[in-house]
Amino acid sequence: MTLTKQNEPRVALVTGANKGIGREVARQLAVRGFRVVLGARRPEAGRKAAAELASGLDPRGAGGSVEFLEIDVADAASIARAAPQLATLVDHLDVLVNNAGIIEDGKATAPDIDAIAVRRTFETNTLGPLLVTEALLPLLRKAPGGARVVSVSSTCGSLAEMSTYAPAYSISKTALNAVTRQLAAGLRPDRIAVNSMCPGWVRTDMGGPNAPRSVEQGADTIVWLATEAPLSLTGQFLRDRQPIAW
Ligand SMILES: NC(=O)c1ccc[n+]([C@@H]2O[C@H](COP(=O)([O-])OP(=O)(O)OC[C@H]3O[C@@H](n4cnc5c(N)ncnc54)[C@H](OP(=O)(O)O)[C@@H]3O)[C@@H](O)[C@H]2O)c1
Numbered sequence: 038m039t040l041t042k043q044n045e046p047r048v049a050l051v052t053g054a055n056k057g058i059g060r061e062v063a064r065q066l067a068v069r070g071f072r073v074v075l076g077a078r079r080p081e082a083g084r085k086a087a088a089e090l091a092s093g094l095d096p097r098g099a100g101g102s103v104e105f106l107e108i109d110v111a112d113a114a115s116i117a118r119a120a121p122q123l124a125t126l127v128d129h130l131d132v133l134v135n136n137a138g139i140i141e142d143g144k145a146t147a148p149d150i151d152a153i154a155v156r157r158t159f160e161t162n163t164l165g166p167l168l169v170t171e172a173l174l175p176l177l178r179k180a181p182g183g184a185r186v187v188s189v190s191s192t193c194g195s196l197a198e199m200s201t202y203a204p205a206y207s208i209s210k211t212a213l214n215a216v217t218r219q220l221a222a223g224l225r226p227d228r229i230a231v232n233s234m235c236p237g238w239v240r241t242d243m244g245g246p247n248a249p250r251s252v253e254q255g256a257d258t259i260v261w262l263a264t265e266a267p268l269s270l271t272g273q274f275l276r277d278r279q280p281i282a283w
Pocket of ligand 1 (some may be wrong): 189235
């Protein structure tokens, strides 16, 4: 069981956790004894996923729980409702996983760059993590042992490797990495580590059935950053637990 100094379970919020990589991260953190708040924009899907994960936990195991929180990361009003609601459930937040993400232009290639798709994708993939992190700073600052923010990015956003694939999605992840750098530098004095990571190509609704990685493999670096990685590791872009080129 994962305990704080006060002997209470550590608390984690995972956004977009009703399916895919987010759901697996929620499951792994709950199995490790975290009190997991499963964020989802669709209440029915979120409640169902939280109930399924909670019922799969060993009732004899110490700690570990999964609760649902409605949060649409592309909707500032939804974030503004979710933050105080979370504060009624928990008095601090040890881990925030900014996982929710969309890809609209997976079949597009530059120079076919649709500005509307760029704008919409930014709302979810870039501004979402920024606004959610800002809204939850009061709870993150209260984490007794320091807090960890993990933003699920993609190698598609790596400037070093970027070519023409899915421009709106790729550009949104580049900008997400810049959000990570800004927040990591600004929150270092508060003992809040902020990192970006790429899960690899993973079999989910987004990744499709031909992706080589399972959700367990995709979740590994996220869970490691959320639990075992040193708090001094901040402002990095990682894959397979190792820093990669921006
Ligand atoms: N799969 C891959 O190969 C791969 C590779 C690199 C990076 N990633 C990144 O990994 C993360 C998870 O992707 P995935 O493969 O697990 O995708 P997925 O199976 O499509 O799941 C995406 C999740 O994000 C949620 N979501 C989307 N927009 C949201 C919003 N505005 N507010 C709240 N939740 C929202 C979805 O909710 P709904 O069910 O309501 O749509 C769903 O729960 C994403 O950030 C993605 O960019 C994935």
